[in-house]
Amino acid sequence: MTDRPTILVPIRVLEGESVPEGVPELLAHAHVVLLGYHVIPEQTAPGQAQMQFEDRATDRLDEYERMFEEAGATVERRLVFTHDGQKTIDRMTTEHDTLAALVPNATGPVENVLVAVRGAVGIDRLARVVAGLFKRTDATVTLYHVADPDETDEDVETLMNGLLNRLESLGMDAATIETRIERDQGPLDAIVDAADAFDVVVMGESDPSLATFVFGMPADQVADRFLGPVLVVQREPAAEPDE
């Protein structure tokens, strides 16, 4: 699958959630794992919902699949009936070994991308997502780092140069990349403030579970306040956690 990054796109397919405008174009160079899911209460057997809603959900997924394929992406899809949306999303990320998940919000044509860089951990995955999605586009990428008070300028420079080099080695044109360093602000507020001027945000996941990011607190704060799409890059999957 060459260097197409695998991106999970979870959609609550029966609750009016759809693929927002601009998202298929954003993921044109990705391998999309399209997850249509429907959360049902415990009184209902998942099969019961399947019996009644499968056709409707499949029709919608067909349509979404076509949208992504027309934009140029390769698509794999799953339809899941579940009591627990989090468990389903977590399972999908491991089964399909996805690099990142999308919080689907609408966007116009993507001209600039904000890449929030937290630290050296997971930087390779971050680079693969950014390079894979944007190296063939005209979008400018801004690497954005909110420095800790005890972080020296050299530390920051090493970090950013490392990422820059990695992006270049993955085929990105250095001319389309800018860097911005911020100090004296909480990382979350800083990201949200900075994001205003951008079409898309790419950031690392900070919780062990991706799902808490997609639905939980930080996502609410970034995705809700920043109204565009957010790509959440997952951390390296831990060596098969056995229960």
Add this chain to the structure above:
Amino acid sequence: MGDQPVDVERAGENVAGETPVTEPDAVTDDTTVHDDDVELERTIGLVGGLAIGIGTMIGAGIFVFPGLAADNAGLAATLSFAIGGLIALLVALPTSELATAMPRSGGGYYFISRGMGTAYGAIVGLGLWLGLMFASAFYLVGLGHYASAVFAELGIGLPFSPVVGIGLLFGVTLTALSIGGTENTAKIQNVVVGVLLVVLTVFLSYGILDAVGVFGGGTVPEQFFSRGYFPVLTTAALVFTSYLGFAQVATVAGEIKQPGRNLPLAMVGSVLIVTVFYVVTIFVATSAFGADRLGEFGETAMVEVAREFLGLPGAIAILGAGLLATFSSANASILSASRAVYALSRDALLPRKASAVNLRYGTPHVALLAAGGPILVLVATGKVELLAEVASFLHLVMYGLICVALIVLRRRDPEWYTPSYRVPGYPVVPVAGALASFGLIAFMQLESIGIGTVVMIASYLWYRYYAGDVTLKGDI
């Protein structure tokens, strides 16, 4: 456990022209897979499974039966509960094997329809559905007794007996909650069961110490078989309702994670745990008062036992626990009943409309109402023992047939039948389970046997009329 193809032949259509839904392609630890890309997530873990089993069972055996059982069998009621537990275990083992081979919604109905054909399946499936209604009604009447005892405790004298009225009220509330509530009921159930087990453990530990004389009280000396030997078996038949919960675990088998491991553990584990609790409870209760006085207290005898040991706080704790336990039992049974309706309508034995899910709440309102309505009628009769026995009867028929289905499948040994758990002691255990299940029926009151038989005949006639062409038997 890897992928398991569930290769089952289905054919035919019912009166309304509906055909059985296609079987899934594969069953994994996390999902049931249909057509490659449609999956049903499994979300109930071992703890959840145990909570369903224990939560369903513990309500009746501890909080409703001690008085009635002691009245019937004397101190030997302890033995009745042990017999019940043994039979439940003999059935739980074969059920576990079948459930790991066919981890699908519907439990016993599914195993029997696939193992022995549609006619048996229909009788068991419809019987299971109705049996769960009888069980729910029984729990609700028990709940009514506990709530009435609360009024008595508060010193509020009522000019009429509020038992049936309260049972009806809770019946309506539960049905409405199941239709409109989308809260996480499973988590609540887990907590309720945990609290119950703690309260009971404290209480029973004290009771045992007291019974063996640590606190100077000493036990009320009594002859073990004070009512003779025969009542031990009739009482076992009566109290068997206390052991219906493990089958509810099989009813949600399609939603259990790692079914190969968790299903047997949850079913066998919950049977063992409640058996211990039951036997100890009866022992403690009869030791405290002697069977005669215990019998006089009736359904809420446990409250008096707690008062004897721990005074008013003990009585209040057991009252609260009794309310919780009977409520959770009734709730679990209503939910299982709606799963049974789903399994039947999936196979075109009931109109598909019966398991329709409403879009607003995502709950199967038709199935829940269809269960809730008859339950209210049954509660209105207020007959604890009759409701319990009919529920036991219908379940025992299913249990016996589950054991037979296991033997049939083992002998035919179809290619798709690859259980990851195999019952120990085959063929002795399933044969004993079948004989014990059918045998226990003989010790029930004639009235209960009559009603149960009528239900079975009606189920069979419905099948002949509505879905006589449908075949569900598994491929050989």
